[in-house]
Amino acid sequence: MRFDTLHSIVPHRGLALLLALLLAMALALASGADTLAVEATPAGQLSLISGKSIVLTSEKAVKRVSVADPEVADFILLSPTEIYLTGKKAGVTNLTLWQDNRVVAVYDLQVAYDITRLKEDLHRLLPEEKELSVLATHDTITLAGKVTRTAHLNQAVNLAKAYAPEEKVTSLVEVGGVHQVMLEVRVAEMSKSTANQLGINLLYTRGEDFGVSLLSNLADLVSPSDANLAAGPLALLTSPSVNALFRFQKGSATWTGLIDALKEDGLAKVLAEPTLISLSGQSASFLAGGEFPVPLPQGLGTVAIEYKAFGVGLTFKPTVLGPEKIGIEVAPEVSELDFSTAVRFSGFLVPGLTTRRASTVVELADGQSFAIAGLLKETIREDVQKFPLLGEIPVLGALFQSKSFQKNETELVIVVTPRLVKPLDTASQPLPTDFYAEHNEAEFYLFGAMESRRAPHAVNPGGLDGDFGHAKP
Numbered sequence: 077m078r079f080d081t082l083h084s085i086v087p088h089r090g091l092a093l094l095l096a097l098l099l100a101m102a103l104a105l106a107s108g109a110d111t112l113a114v115e116a117t118p119a120g121q122l123s124l125i126s127g128k129s130i131v132l133t134s135e136k137a138v139k140r141v142s143v144a145d146p147e148v149a150d151f152i153l154l155s156p157t158e159i160y161l162t163g164k165k166a167g168v169t170n171l172t173l174w175q176d177n178r179v180v181a182v183y184d185l186q187v188a189y190d191i192t193r194l195k196e197d198l199h200r201l202l203p204e205e206k207e208l209s210v211l212a213t214h215d216t217i218t219l220a221g222k223v224t225r226t227a228h229l230n231q232a233v234n235l236a237k238a239y240a241p242e243e244k245v246t247s248l249v250e251v252g253g254v255h256q257v258m259l260e261v262r263v264a265e266m267s268k269s270t271a272n273q274l275g276i277n278l279l280y281t282r283g284e285d286f287g288v289s290l291l292s293n294l295a296d297l298v299s300p301s302d303a304n305l306a307a308g309p310l311a312l313l314t315s316p317s318v319n320a321l322f323r324f325q326k327g328s329a330t331w332t333g334l335i336d337a338l339k340e341d342g343l344a345k346v347l348a349e350p351t352l353i354s355l356s357g358q359s360a361s362f363l364a365g366g367e368f369p370v371p372l373p374q375g376l377g378t379v380a381i382e383y384k385a386f387g388v389g390l391t392f393k394p395t396v397l398g399p400e401k402i403g404i405e406v407a408p409e410v411s412e413l414d415f416s417t418a419v420r421f422s423g424f425l426v427p428g429l430t431t432r433r434a435s436t437v438v439e440l441a442d443g444q445s446f447a448i449a450g451l452l453k454e455t456i457r458e459d460v461q462k463f464p465l466l467g468e469i470p471v472l473g474a475l476f477q478s479k480s481f482q483k484n485e486t487e488l489v490i491v492v493t494p495r496l497v498k499p500l501d502t503a504s505q506p507l508p509t510d511f512y513a514e515h516n517e518a519e520f521y522l523f524g525a526m527e528s529r530r531a532p533h534a535v536n537p538g539g540l541d542g543d544f545g546h547a548k549p
Contacts, residue, residue, distance in 0.1 A: 082091050087209060099289075103479075105487045106141070112189065112502070118366070120181070120183050120184075121183060121184045121185075121186065121256070122161070122171065122183050122184070122185045122186070123186050123187075123188065124149060124161060124163035124185065124186070124188070125163055125188060125189075125190050125192075126161075126164070126165055126186070126187055126188065126189050126190060127163065127190065128162075128163055128190070128275070129157060129160060129162040129163070129258070130160075130161050130214040131154070131159070132158070132159040132160075132161060132162075133157050133158050133159075134158075134159075134173070135157070136157070136175055137156035137157060137175065137176050138153070138156055138159065138173050138174070138175060139156075139175055139176065139177070139190055139335075140152055140173070140174035140175075141159055141171070141172070141173055142172045143169055143170070143171055143172075143185070143414050144170040144171075144172075145167065146164075146168045147164060147165060147167075147170035148163070148164060148165060148166075148167035148169040148185070148187050148272075148431065149161060149163050149164055149169055149171070149185055149187055150162050150164055150293075151171070151516075160514045161185075163187035163188075164187070166187055166188055166189050166212075166214075166215040166216070166240070166244070167186075167187055167214070167215045168184065168185070168186050168214065168215075169185050170182055170184060170185060170365070171181065171183040171185045175455060175528070177249070179413065188212035188296065188369065188492045189212055189217050189220065189239050189240050189244075190239065191210045191211070191212045191217060191239070193239070194210055194217070194235070194236060194239050195210050197235055198210065198232060198235060201231060201235060202223075202228050202231065202232065204224070205223050205224065205232075206222070206227055207221040207222040207329065207472055208220075208222070208223055208228075208249065209221045211248075212443075215244060216240070216244045216245065216492065217236050217239060217244060217245050217246070217247050218242045218248060218287075219232055219233065219236060219245070219246070219247045219248065219249050220248040220249060221249055221250070222249065222250045222251070223249055223250075223251055223252065224250065224251075224252050224398065224399065225396075225397055225399065225401070226251050226395065226396060226397050226398070227397050227398060227401075228358075229247070229251055231248070233245060233247055236371030237454040238391065251396070252282060253358040255355055255396050256353060256355055256496070256497050256498070257353070257355075257356065257394035257396065257402060257494050257495070257496060257497070258351060258352070258353045258358050258494070258495045258496075259351065259352045259353075259354070259360075259390075259404070259406070259492060259493070259494050259495075260347050260349070260351050260491075260492070260493040260494075260495065260503070261348075261349065261350050261351070261352075261362075261390055261406075261408065261490065261491070261492050261506065262347070262348075262412060262491045263345050263346070263347065263348040263349075263350075263388050263390075263408060263415070263488075263489075263490050264346070264488070264489050264490075264491075265344075265345070265346040265347075265410060265432075265486065265489075266343075266344070266345055266346075266486070266487050266490045267342075267344040267345075267481065267484065267485070267486045267487075268341075268342065268343055268344075268484070268485045268486075269340070269341070269342040269343075269344075269482070269484045269485075270340070270341055270342075270481075270483045271339070271340040271341075271342075271480070271481065271482045271483075272338070272339050272340075272479075272480070272481040272482075273315075273338050273410075273479065273480035274336070274337050274338075274474075274477075274478070274479050275294055275335070275336040275337075275338065275342075275461075275478035275479070275480075276333055276334070276335055276476075276477070276478070277289045277294040277333070277334040277335075277336075278328070278331065278332070278333055278476075279330075279331070279332040279334065279501060280331070281329070281330045281332075282328050282330070282457070282466075282539055283498040286401045289463065289476065294318055294334045294336055294478075299425070313317050317335060317339065318334045318335065318336055318481040319335065319338065320335040320336075320464070321333060321334050322335070322336060333488050335500050336478075337469045341360045346410070347365050347495045348388040350362040350364060350390055350393065353497060354392070354393070354394055356395055357393070357394075357395055358393070359391060359392070359393045360391070360393075361389065361390065361391040361392075362389065362390045362391075363385055363388070363389040363390075364387050364388045364389075365385060365386050365387010365388060365411070366385070366386060366387060366512075367383035367384060367385050367390065368383065368386065368426075368427065369381045369382070369383055369424070370382050370384050370426055371421055371422050371424045373422070379422050379424075383423075384429075386411040386412060386413060386429055387410075387411065387412075388408075388409075388410050389409045389410075389411070389445070390406070390407070390408045390409070390438070391407045392405065392406040392407070392492075393405040393406075394403060394494060395518065397439065400440075400441050400442050401440075401441060402439070402440060402441070402494045402496070403437070403438070403439045404437070404438055404439075404440075405435075405436075405437045406435070406436060406437075406490070406492055407433070407434065407435040407436075407440075408433070408434055408448065408490045409431065409432070409433040409434075409494075410431070410433075411429045411430065411431040411432070411433075412430050413425045413427045413428075413429065413430075414427060414428040414429060414430045415428075416428070416544075428532075432486075432488050434448050434455075434490065439485075439488060440498045442492065442494070442495055443493065443495055444493070444494075444502070445491055445492060445493040446488065446491075446492055447489060447492075448489070448490040448491075448492070451485070452483050452485075452486070452487050452488075453485070453486040453487075453488075454483075454484070454486075455482075455483070455484040455485075456482070457480075457481070457482045457483075458479075458480070458482075458485050459476070459478075459479070459480045460477065460479050460482075461476040461477065461478040461479075462476055463477075488492055491547060512527060513527060513528035514527075514528060515527060515528045516528065522535055
C-alpha cells in the first residue's frame with residue numbers, strides 16, 4: 077500500500093466548500109500532484125488536522141465509503157477513485173471502504189488539533205523555554221515538560237486555550253526552581269498612655285443624721301442587715317479605688333472625704349519575629365499569644381466554652397513566580413484583651429479584644445522587604461461628673477466633681493521579608509547544645525562556672541545569630 081498526502085485547507089461551509097472541492101480536483105488533475113492511494117490491503121491509520129482536508133485516491137473503484145462518527149470527520153466521494161476527507165473536530169473514528177460488496181479496508185481515523193501552529197506561537201512567545209513540549213492526545217492538547225517560572229506556565233496554558241476549549245487543555249508541566257518560601261516577619265508596636273483622675277465623695281454624720289455623695293461609685297450604701305457590716309442606720313462600703321481620705325469633726329458633727337486621685341503613665345513595647353516556611357500556593361499561619369474562654373449558651377440551660385485566640389498572628393500564602401520573584405498574600409494581626417469592653421454573661425466575665433489587622437498582596441524579589449506602616453491610633457477620653465449647681469460653684473465646686481482624663485497612643489509597624497529556601501543537610505547543621513561542655517567540680521565550686529572553659533567537642537563549627545537567634549552554619 078502506498079500513502080502520499082496532498083494537503084489543502086478548505087473551509088467546510090456550504091457553497092464555498094463545493095467550489096473549493098472542484099478547484100482542488102482540477103488542480104490535482106492538471107498538476108499531476110501526489111495523492112493518497114488506497115488498495116485492498118489490511119487496515120491502517122490516517123491522521124487529520126481539525127479544520128483541514130486531504131484527498132485520497134484508490135487504484136480500484138470504491139463502491140461505498142462510511143465514517144463511523146460524522147461529527148469527527150466527513151467525506152465527499154469526488155469520483156470512484158477519489159475521496160475527499162475533512163477533519164471537523166478532535167477525536168477518533170473509523171473510515172471503511174467497500175469494493176464489489178466487500179470491505180476492503182478499515183482505517184483508524186484520528187483528528188487532532190493544529191499543534192504545529194501552537195508550537196510556533198509558543199516558540200515566539202517563550203523562546204527561552206526549551207523543555208516545554210506540546211502533545212496532541214486523543215481530543216485534548218497536552219502541555220508537558222518543564223518551565224522556569226509560574227508566569228510562563230500561565231501564559232502557555234492561556235495560549236493553548238485559543239486552539240482548544242478550556243476543558244480540553246491539560247497541563248503536565250513542572251515549574252523548575254525552588255518552591256519553598258521562608259517568611260521573616262517583624263512586628264513592632266509602641267504604646268503610650270497617660271491617665272489623670274480626681275474624684276471626691278463627702279460623708280456627713282451627726283447623731284442619727286447621715287449624708288453622703290456617691291459620685292464615680294467611690295462609696296455605696298448597703299443595708300445594715302448584712303452581718304458583716306457595722307451596725308447603724310446605714311452602712312457604707314468604699315471602693316478599692318479610694319486612695320486617700322480626710323476627716324474633721326466639730327462637736328457631734330463629722331465630715332469625711334473620700335478621695336480618688338491618680339496620675340498614671342504607661343509605656344508598652346511589643347516585638348515579635350516569627351519565621352514561617354510554606355510551599356508555593358499553600359497557606360501557613362503563626363500565633364504568639366494565647367486563648368481566652370467564651371461561654372456559649374446551649375440547650376436545656378447548659379453553657380459550653382469556646383476559646384478565642386489573641387496575640388500576634390500571621391497568615392501568608394506565597395506563590396513562586398520565578399527564580400527570583402515571589403508573589404505573597406500576607407495578613408498580619410495584633411490583638412490584646414480589653415477588659416474595658418468586657419461583658420458579663422452567665423456569671424462569666426468575657427473581655428473584649430483590641431485588634432490591629434492588615435491584609436495585602438505584593439510581588440517582590442527574593443530577600444527584599446516591604447513594610448506595613450502608618451497603623452497609628454490615638455485616643456483621648458475625658459469624663460466629668462458633678463452635682464447640679466453644687467459642681468458649678470467656683471473653687472468649692474471641685475468637692476462635688478469627679479474628673480478623669482485618659483490618652484492612648486499606639487504605633488504599629490510590620491516588616492515582611494520572603495526568601496526562597498532549600499532543605500538543609502541535617503548532618504552538617506550545628507545545634508546550640510553542640511557548644512556546651514559540662515563543668516567539673518573545681519570549675520563549679522571554685523569559679524562558679526556554669527559551663528566548662530574547655531572547648532566543646534562539637535563536630536560541626538557554627539554559632540547562634542544574636543542573643544535569641546537561630547543556629548546558623
